[in-house]
Amino acid sequence: MERPPECKTLLKILEENPVCYGTCSAICAPSYKDGSTPKGCLIAHVVLTLIEMQRVSFCFKKSLYKIFTASRVEKSVGQVEDDFWSILLSTSFLHDVGKLTDRYASHAYSSEAYDLYDKPMDRRTSIEKYVKHHQVSAIIARKTLRKIFDDDIALKTAYAILFHHEAIDWKSVERSVLLSSYLQVALSPLSQVSYTATSDRLFLFERNLCKIFDQIRQKNIITQSQYSLLVKTLNCAIHELINNQVVTLRMDRELNVERVKEPKYIIPALALYRFIYLTDNRAASARSKYWFELVQQINWSKSDETAQQIQKCLTHYYIGLSAIPEGLS
Numbered sequence: 176m177e178r179p180p181e182c183k184t185l186l187k188i189l190e191e192n193p194v195c196y197g198t199c200s201a202i203c204a205p206s207y208k209d210g211s212t213p214k215g216c217l218i219a220h221v222v223l224t225l226i227e228m229q230r231v232s233f234c235f236k237k238s239l240y241k242i243f244t245a246s247r248v249e250k251s252v253g254q255v256e257d258d259f260w261s262i263l264l265s266t267s268f269l270h271d272v273g274k275l276t277d278r279y280a281s282h283a284y285s286s287e288a289y290d291l292y293d294k295p296m297d298r299r300t301s302i303e304k305y306v307k308h309h310q311v312s313a314i315i316a317r318k319t320l321r322k323i324f325d326d327d328i329a330l331k332t333a334y335a336i337l338f339h340h341e342a343i344d345w346k347s348v349e350r351s352v353l354l355s356s357y358l359q360v361a362l363s364p365l366s367q368v369s370y371t372a373t374s375d376r377l378f379l380f381e382r383n384l385c386k387i388f389d390q391i392r393q394k395n396i397i398t399q400s401q402y403s404l405l406v407k408t409l410n411c412a413i414h415e416l417i418n419n420q421v422v423t424l425r426m427d428r429e430l431n432v433e434r435v436k437e438p439k440y441i442i443p444a445l446a447l448y449r450f451i452y453l454t455d456n457r458a459a460s461a462r463s464k465y466w467f468e469l470v471q472q473i474n475w476s477k478s479d480e481t482a483q484q485i486q487k488c489l490t491h492y493y494i495g496l497s498a499i500p501e502g503l504s
Contacts, residue, residue: 181206181219184461188226193219194390195383203280203376206271207462213281215462217274218380222387223458225267225405228450229396234498235450236260243331243443261401262324262332263447265408268384269319270336270451272412273311275377276370310368313337314429318419319412333430334444339451366426372416381413456493466494 178186179201185193195218206215240256273279313336320329385406392402426432434440460466469488475481 179206179214179216179219180463181216181223181458181461184465185219185222188223189390189394193222194386198379198383200376200379200383203373204275204380205280206274207459208279213279217271218384218387219461220458221268221271221384222391223461224270224454225264225391226396227454227457228264228267231450231454231495231498232260239263239443239446239450242446243328258400258404261404262320262328263450264397264401265320265405266316266332266336266447266451267454268405268409269316269332269412270312270339270455271308272315272416273306273308273313273370275380275416276306276308276311276372277376278306278370279308280373280376306368306370309337309339310366310426311370314368314424314426315412315415315419317430318415319408322411323408330431330434331440331443332447334435334440335447335451337430338444338448339455368424368426368429369421371420374417377413377416381409384409453493453495453498457495460494464488470494470499 178196178199182193182196182201199216200218201216202213204217205213206217206220208214236256240259243259313333316336317326317329317333320332388397388402388405388409391397392399397405435444457466460469472488473481473484
């Protein structure tokens with residue numbers, strides 16, 4: 176079997192085969208869809224996203240901590256800065272956990288973006304015609320994080336995960352005569368989620384991802400405490416995916432729509448949204464040309480040519496020039 180480009184990129188970073196090669200789950204857990212064809216490897220994408228998060232910790236760690244805890248009178252022991260960063264690292268898989276649903280992994284359904292751009296939308300209603308993976312991800316993230324931490328962090332994080340594919344929801348607004356705002360789509364009472372997820376896919380994904388978490392722990396990409404928290408959060412997320420199958424979940428109720436406009440929630444959510452969006456895009460670039468390799472080809476000493484080089488090399492994904500690791504620019 177030909178390994179997806181994401182797996183090959185991960186191999187280069189680890190300088191050895193990812194430990195999941197022997198029990199590859201790419202076929203049953205793709206990271207993206209090309210039309211109706213599942214492609215890529217979700218585990219490789221998740222791990223690359225996690226690595227990207229660690230790379231930009233210098234830029235986001237302190238600021239996100241301050242934004243998330245600004246409204247708190249007290250900070251519990253579990254929310255000191257380092258532990259808080261471990262919580263955010265769990266969004267590496269929580270932001271895409273909705274891709275483990277049967278509908279997303281199936282060849283029978285086209286990608287969410289493909290549906291929106293190439294198929295007519297029913298203008299008589301705002302009820303979604305399919306479940307979008309970021310909706311499932313946001314719901315599962317809240318259910319997971321409020322059990323491990325608290326609902327304050329859980330809800331802020333869930334909003335950020337919901338927002339990280341806002342372009343898909345804005346397209347629904349554009350194509351409908353009844354919708355006038357993004358939140359009408361994202362958190363509408365008519366926006367309902369129901370899904371199934373094959374147990375074999377979930378268990379294989381969980382087992383393989385735990386193995387790679389241990390592999391990158393041994394390479395000091397994550398710490399022991401981060402590893403323990405990631406595994407605990409992953410186990411809980413898989414449990415929530417299993418327990419919430421088939422039932423109809425209303426987006427407005429599951430994500431407390433009345434709170435989304437409160438500064439206490441929307442400000443941290445938007446800050447975390449940028450963090451997820453940046454690292455997700457950087458990881459996704461491995462599906463074609465990995466940004467980390469491309470950016471090293473730019474001659475930063477020639478300022479008059481830098482813009483042209485960037486435009487030529489880095490056009491397909493948002494890679495955040497203001498958060499490039501030291502030594503590359």
